[in-house]
Amino acid sequence: MANEVRVRFAPSPTGGLHLGGVRTVLYNYLFARQHGGKFILRVEDTDQNRFVAGAEQYIVDCLKWCGLEPDESPEKGGPFAPYRQSERKHLYYQYAQQLVDKGHAYYAFDTQDELEDMRSRLKNDDNHNPQYDYSTRMHMKNSLALSREETVALLNKNTPYVIRIKMPQNETVKFTDMIRGEISFDTTITDDKVLLKADGMPTYHLAVVVDDYLMQITHAFRGEEWLPSASVHLLLWEYLGWKDSMPQWAHLPLILKPDGHGKLSKRDGDRLGFPVFAMNWKDPKTGETIAGFRELGFLPEAFVNLLAVLGWNDGSEQEIYSMEELIQHFSISRVHKGGAKFDYEKAKWFNHQYIQQKNNEELAHLARPYIETYAEIHEPQYLVDVVGMIKDRCTLLSDFWAQGHFFFIAPASTDIAAIKEKWNDAKKQFFASWIPKLNSLPDWTHASIEASFNEEVQLQNIKKGEVMLPLRIMLVGGKYGPGVFEIAAMIGREETVQRISDTVAKL
């Protein structure tokens, strides 16, 4: 137990779960499984203003869909419960107080207005963001600048306050990141971060340290955006006297917008036409739904695979990995330092690969909902056969309808124009005389249909190519799909004849 690997994913339940979040989960999960350790889901819901109903359940559902289920979580429980920081509120104050007692933190009574005032007063071209730090703290309303009596008086009057860390001056904080190697910061440049908010809730900075310690986290993986504040966390580990139990850090590279600047955000999805969230997310406030990979027709295995290799590779040429292979091959030190632009085309390629790998029974099961939205499926085996015939040309599960609708219902629209262009009496005659032959064909197989077609071509002295495309368009609606005689065999005699005569009538 003492040396057990324990990692955690600590999302803030404020909305949909982003690609990058899922990748962070994945890397945590792989690392835990690889070391026979535990993967913990801890919900960081310390900001009550940003509470979003359903967001936590959504995250849990996403992890389930991806097959990345935690060993300990708010819903599952575990030896370090509760796993929701809002339910651990009572834990944090004592540590903040401990820091104040040791002189590493202090009470600050400044109101929002006073804070804003200081910032706007000090803001200039050389200082875009004035900080609450060594240079300003003695001019503010806090227990460092005020006398002991004044402080006590304010406290007794129940004046709202926060507790801030007192960042030391001119110290260098160093640590070794598992991905980036040695990283150092000058403590002077970071501000006196709020540790405990006026509502009694901890900020991320305090909560992450306290909970990582209490939950015996051994390795902490998080996004690169946390790097600048790592010095605060390191100092906290030290000041709280827990330095020896501090986890090893790894700051993951960001996933960037495919077209240029900045990290990928949910807005980019709508803008560029691809999903950013794992599953559909419906914002309970606006009612707006943001598309997810799942609903768009991605397989969870493909989604996990493509995320795994976005920023990591094992040095080989392998690109397709099962979860077991990922667990075996993954290595945090081979994760890239630089951010990666997300490439939706490549993402689709992965999904196509996984669709091809699946057997037809499984695929039929997965494609079923996408088809049932539009048409009734009478015979399960029929679906299985159809899926087998069209899976080559399906990249997303949703493609099964686009590529196979004509197996279930007559084409909603037929590309008449493409036939009309070269339509003539000879072709008209061909179909007119072929229909009765079809009606009297002794057996209805793609081979017999094709043989009959060839015979008729001979008889009418017409070029086969002249009538193949019209036939396809009549049955399918457009210039696509598997072999036309296979389609005819599948949809049956009656339907085939019906579609041919219906289309001919329109010409």
Next chain:
RNA sequence: GGCGCGUUGGUCAAUCGGUUAAGACGCCUCCCUUUCACGGAGGAAUGACGGGUUCGACUCCCGUACGUGCUACCA
């Protein structure tokens, strides 16, 4: 502005001082296919820039540029 982190084709990327600088996606050409795909064979396309160190740098060091992140009582 300050500070951190990063930088190999359009994109994902291998290389861990000596290679004709892999591979994949996408793109282009051809083959297969009387459709569309799949598949097969080819092709175009890469070390930001400038200094060092070294017999030798994509690889190590330093600058510059560029990108990106942070700079909240948000995570």
